[in-house]
Amino acid sequence: MTSKAREIIIKNLFALLAFISVLLLGLIVLFLFREGLPIFKQISMAQFLFGSAWYPTYDPPEYGIWSLIVGSVIVTVLSCLIAVPFGLLSAIYISEIAPAGIKEILKSVIELLAGLPSVVLGFFGMVILAPWMQETFDLPTGLNIVNASLMLAVMAIPTISSISEDALYAVSRDFKEASYALGATKYETIVKVVIPAALSGISTAVILGMSRAIGETMVVLMVAGGSAAIPRGIFDSVRPMPASIAAEMGEAAFGSGHYHALFATGIVLFIITLAFNLIADHISNRFKEEGSGTL
Amino acid sequence: MKWRYFRQSLFFGVVRLSALIITIALLGIIAFLLVNGFKAISMDFFTLPPTDSMTKGGIMPAIVGTFYLTVGAIAVSLPLGVVSAIYLTEYAKQGRFIRIMRIGVNCLAGVPSVVFGLFGLGFFVVFLKFGSSILAGSLTLGILVLPTIIGAAEEALKAVPQTFREASLALGVSKWKTISRIVLPSALPGILTGAILGVGRAAGETAPIMFTAAAFFTAILPKSIFDEVMALPYHIYVLATAGTHIEQTRPLQYGTALVLIALVLGIDLIAIVLRSVVRRKKRW
Secondary structure, rough: OOHHHHHHHHHHHHHHHHHHHHHHHHHHHHHHHHHHHOHHOOOOHHHHHHHHEEEEEOOOOOOOOOOHHHHHHHHHHHHHHHHHHHHHHHHHHHHHHHHHHHHHHHHHHHHHHOOOHHHHHHHHHHHHHHHHHHHHHHOOOOHHHHHHHHHHHHHHHHHHHHHHHHHOOOOHHHHHHHHHHHHOOHHHHHHHHHHOOOHHHHHHHHHHHHHHHHHOHHHHHHHOEEEOOOOOOOOOOEOOOOHHHHHHOOOOOOHHHHHHHHHHHHHHHHOOOOHHHHHHHHHHHHHOOOOOOOO | OOOHHHHHHHHHHHHHHHHHHHHHHHHHHHHHHHHHOOOOOHHHHOOOEEEOOOOOOOOHHHHHHHHHHHHHHHHHHHHHHHHHHHHHHHOOOOOOHHHHHHHHHHHHHHHOHHHHHHHHHHHHHOOOOOOOOOOHHHHHHHHHHHHHHHHHHHHHHHOHHHHHHHHHOOOOOOHHHHHHHHHHHHHHHHHHHHHHHHHHHHHHOOHHHOOOOOOOOOOOOOOOOOOOOOOHHHHHHHHOOOOOOOOHHHHHHHHHHHHHHHHHHHHHHHHHHHHEEEEEEEOO
């Protein structure tokens, strides 16, 4: 074989394999829809999304996932209210304030936190946080929205922190120096110059953190309590979408309405996270290309 | 004037405090598992299967199962991921097609793990008729870590200076030889770091294997890749939530969680150390 022929073969082979990688995403979509869409032969999309009764094993079954969606949204929003300040502040500390040694240690801490298996966090929430909460606040159960949100926040903090840190780090030194030259303090420089300049990256970080939280399964499966009803307060149990899928898929007979309904719940989850990721991608691209001079 | 500096100190205090709280959270979780899990750890814990309807004995089959699943996942994702990254950075002309591929990879990275589980169930278990098996679970986990590996490999390849490639090409070396002899060796540590992080991720995931590979309990070790296996993360979940002996098996749960966390964080730590060593040694 001539060397030129080999070059061409290698190039095309690599292109093919790269294409397969992306094709897998297509396959995920295809099979989610293939297994999920049949539920809409039984009920309308509006009934599925906004129906508030989730009784998949009753006769006749009811497949309304509104309470699951509400559950997911509540734990996600609440976990981000906790994770955003911690993630952002730790990113500011790492990128702007910390001395070199502490900076390295803290970066490793964040990375290890990101590596904690979710089932371990769920377990921690179950055996430590839940009994403590139940006793301290005198609740019927410690497996509730607050507990799930706290554990989800632990998972979202590393995402928010590391992406925000990249964004803060990328802010041009000229900006900071110009600010100092005008007599601004370090605090004023960070808050009025660095953060606004990094805002697109920080928004991306927050969106990806939310995406991580809404799709996380084991934590909400183990500590959210599992009640498929619209919660009345933050100490109520909920059943977020991933928890419902993970808990029930084992019992749902293949090809049954329940099986298809769980896949359709997966579609909803997929579309939400896809939207989050596309928005994040859009924001980071739109602002990246224009260089350091834009805010 | 004073207020400006007071405000700054206050802000720095809050920032330091939040960094401290995060560190304490991590150390607290690890310490808690260490203290409680340590009592369960013994030689038997590693070498025996669960006995007395999972209330006693060890976790050997779960360790073996997690090992198989993780090795399988990396065997799938490492070649595919590295080749994809080479194509994207070295061969492909930067244009709309590449942009779409990159968005595709990014989106793949953001898909929730339970959705990977659903896909694995629909595609590998049901459509390809692999059943709930090591094969189906490994492939599902492999696809899950694929974006991590592509991302890390791409970054490592991009970090190799363009002058290396130009020097090689200027000597009349073909493109593939340039990539395989010059670019890849320089990028190898970075690629390896990504692969190790991928291993850690695959070993700790639960949701993707729940419907594709994991068994509640198996009396014997798997004989082929079409057998179901026990796995560490799933074992924790099962012991902690199902059955009638939840309180009785607490020590086993702590022990299993400790083994899993030591495994996963140990793997991550290797990657972190490797990366910092490489960074210090870097000659360009």
